Amino acid sequence: MMKRLKHEHGFALVGVLLVIVLVTTIGLALMPLANNSLKSSQMNEEHQSAFYIAEAGMNMKMAEIEEQIYGVYEDTSSELDFYNKLASELVITDYRYDEFEKVKNVKPFALIDVKKVEGTKNQFEIISTGHSNKQSRTISLSFSADWEEKFKKIPYELPDLAVFVKNNLELDNNATIKGNVGTLKSVEQSIYLGNNAKITGNKVEKEKESFPELPEFPVYPDDFPKEPNIVVKKNNKEKYEINYSQLISEIHLSNNSTLTFDVGKSDKEIVVNQLHVGNNGKIHVKGKGKLTIYIKDEMSFDNNSALNDNGELNDLNVFYQGNNRVEFSNNVIINGSLYAKSANIILSNNGGIYGNIFTGGAHVTFENNSLNNSQLILAPNAQVTLSNNSKVKGRVFAKNTILGNNSSIIFDTPLVIDGPISAENLGASDREDSLVETGATPTVKKTPVREVEK
Template identity: 30%
Template sequence: MRRKLFISKTNYGHRGSALLVVLLVMVVVSLLGMTLLTVTSINFKMTGKERDNQAVYYIAEAGINYEMNEITSNVEGVYNNSTDANDFFSNLETGYLYSTSVNEFEKVLGVTPYAYIKFTGTRLKDITSYTIESTGNIGNSKRTVWKSFEIKWIPKSGFNIPNDMAIFSNTTIKMTSGIINGPVGTNSIIPKSISLTQGAVINGQIYVGHGGGKEVLSVDEGIKVSEPQELTKTRIFKMPDFPAAFPNYPIYPNKTVSSDQYNSHKLVDGDKLNINSWILKNQYKVNTLILGGNYKFTEIYADQDLELNLDIGDQNRSIVVGNLNLNNGHLNIIGTGTLTIYVENNITFGSSSSINAKNNSGNQSDINHLNIYYKGTNPITLSGGQKVNGSLFSKSANIGFGAGSGFNGTIVTGGTDVSISGGANAVTRVLYAPNARVYFDQGGSLTGSVIANSIEMVGGPVVTYASTDNMDLPFFPPNTINVVVSDLIKSTDPVREKN
C-alpha cells in the first residue's frame, strides 16, 4: 500500500512540469513569430524604399532623354528658320530649352511620377554650353541627374555660289575654238552674248539670262548645241570677305643647320627664311623647319632647286610673309594640319618652283593642307612647270597660268584678268573671278567650275565640269545648305547623378 501511494504522488508532480514546458514553448513560439513579423515588415519597407529610389532615378534619366530627343528632333528646323546666332539661340531657348515638367509616365502604386527639367547655358560667340538637370519625383522620393552638351551656330553664307556649271559668265562667252564639257550659262539677255564660231563645242545644256531667249545664243552653221533654257532668276556673285588685317605673329627664332662640323647655313637669319645653300639638299637631312606655332618672315627665298619641309604636325598653322620669292625652290608641307600663308607684298615663281607639290612620301599632297591669302597688287604668274597644290585668294591681283604650269585647288580673285594658256593645267574646285575676264588660249585646260564676268576661249582649250556638291570651299562661309544635327550639337556627355 505504501508503494502505491508513493507512485501516485510521483505521477502528480510530472503533470505539473508538462504544463510549464507547454507554456514556455508557447512563449518562445510567440516571440519567434513576432520577431519574424517584425523582420518581414522591415524587409518589406526596405524593399519598397529601394524600389522607389531606383524608380525615381529612372524617371529623372527619362526626363533628360525626353528633352534631348525634343532638341535633336527640332534643332535643324530652328537653324533653317533662323537668320543669325542671336535669332537661333533665342528661338531654341524659347521653344525647347526652358524649365518644364515631364509627367508622361505610368502610375507607381497609385502615384503619378514626374521629372522637373531645368536648363542653364553659357554662350561664347557662336557656341553655347548647356547643362540640363532633371529631378525625378515619386511621392516623397527625389533624385537629380544632369548632362552637359554644346550647340553651335554655323554662320550662313551671305550669298550662294551656284557652281553647278562648267562655265558661268555674268556677261559674254565667246568661243572661236575649244571644248566645254558640261553646262554653260550667262546672266545676259543681250543678243549674241554667247557666241560659237569655227570649231567651238559645248557638250552640255546652255542657259541664258532671266527674260532672254534664243537670240542670246549665236552659233556658226554646222555647230550643234542644245536649245537654250532661261534661268529662273539672275545670279548674283560677290566677293567673300578678305582679312581686314593680317595677324601679328612673332618672328621665327634664328636657326642654323649644319651638314657636318665644318659646314653650316643660317636657315633663319633675322626675319628671313633662306633656302639657298647646298647644305639643305635632301641627303643631309637638315631641310626641315618645325612650325610649333605661328610666325612671321619678311621674306622667304628659295633657289638652287632646293626643298624645305615645313612640319606643322597635326595642327593648323599660319605664317605671315612679306615677300614669297621662289626663284627656283620648293616648299613641302609635312603633317596632317593646314598651313595658311598670308603674303603681304609679292609672290614670285621661277624655274620649276612649287608649293605643297608633294608630301613626305613623295606623293602629291592634299590641297586641303594649304591656303594662301595674297594682298599684293602685282600679278601672280605660274609657268615653266611651276606647281601649286592648295587654294589661293588674291585680293585684287590678276593671275596667269602658262607654259605647262599646274594649279590644283580653289582660286578666288578680285582681279580683272585671269589667263590660262600654253598647256597650263588647272584642276580647280572653283575658279571664282566675278570681276574678271577669264581668257583661255593655246591649249590651256581646266577641270572644275569657272565663274567670271566674261569668258573668251581661243586656241583649242578644254574645260570640263566637276561638281563640288556638299563640299565646303576655302575662303567662303561654310556650306549651310546641308547642315545636319551632328553639325549643330557638337558634343554630349553621359548622364551623371548630382550629389
C-alpha cells in the first residue's frame, strides 16, 4: 500500500511539470501576438494623431489667413489691388507648424501649403499634412475671399433730358428732339434751330455739377489663364464653353460662321487682343451668367454680323481699349453695352447698338438710317452727330450734339439700368461728398475639410 502511494506522488509531480510546460508554451506563443497587437494599437494611435495634428495646423493657418485678408483689405483701395496683394501674400509652400508636445521624444509637426486655384482671382486651397512619428495624414480646405466695396456713390439720378450738352446743340433740316433738352451754357447761346427743326420739350440751363462723369475705365485683368486662339472657319458652327475667366489673343470668325459662348451658371470675363467677325458671322452668348469682353487692340464687324443678337441685353458688356475707330454698319447688331476708352464710334446703314454707349472719344456718329433703341449715350468729350434719318431712342449726354436731315432723338428710359456700363455706375462732375462709406468687410467663405491622398 505504501509503495502504491509513493508511485502516485511521482505521477502528481510529473503532472504539475507538464502543466507548467504547457502554460509556458502557450504564453510564449501568445507573446508575439500581444506584441503585434500593442504595435498595431500604437500605429492606430499615431495615425489618428497625425490627423489631429494636420487639423490643428490647418485651423491655426486659416485663422492667420483670415487676419491677413482683413489686413490686405484695410491696406488696399481697389478690388484689383486687393486680389493681387492676396495672391502675393497668402501663397506659401512647406510652412512648418510644430507647436506640439513631444511624443516619445519625437516632436509632431504639420507641413502646410497655400495655393491659388488656377483660373480664379479669389479662390485658394490649404493643404495640411500632419506628421506623428512615422505616420502622416493630409487634409484639404478651400476658401474664397471676396472684395466688398468700401465706398458707394451717392446714387446719380439721370436728369429727365433727351439731350444734355456741355456746349452746343444744333438741329437742322427737319431734325427733331422729342423731350426736354439741357445745356451748361445759356439757352440762347448754345441751342440753334434751323430749317423746320424742332424740340418738343423744354430748354433748360443746368448747373455744371449735374453733368455726369464717365466711370473709371477698368484695368484689364492680366492673371487669367491663357487659352489658344479661337478661329471659326467659313460656314462652320462652334460652341465654346467658358468654364473660367481667361485670356485669348485672337477671336476670328470667317464669313457665315457662328460661335456660341456658353458661360454656364456664373459670370465670366475674357480678355482679347483682337476680335473680328466676318460677313454674316454671329457670336451668341448662352447660359445664366453674364459675359464681359475686354478688347485690347482691335475689334471689327463686317456686314450683317452680330454679337449676342439672340441673348439678353443685360448679359453682355464690352470694353474697348484700342484707339482705332469702331464702326458698326450695314446691319451689324450689338445686343449689349459698349465702353470705348478713347475711340471714335460710327453707326451707319442700319447698324445699331441696343445697350448703352460710353466713350471718352471725340466723335460719335449716327448716319444713314442707324437705329438705336433705349440707350444712354454718354460722350462728355465728343461731338455726337445724327444725320440721314438716323434715330436714337433714349438719352444723349455729350460735349456737343448736331442733328440734321430728318434725324431724331426721342426721350426714353435706358433699357440697361445697372451694371458697369450704366447710370448706376455714374457720378457727377465736381460733386462734393459723392462717396459714402459702406462699413463693409471682405467676405470669407470656406468649404468643409476633407482628407486627401498625398
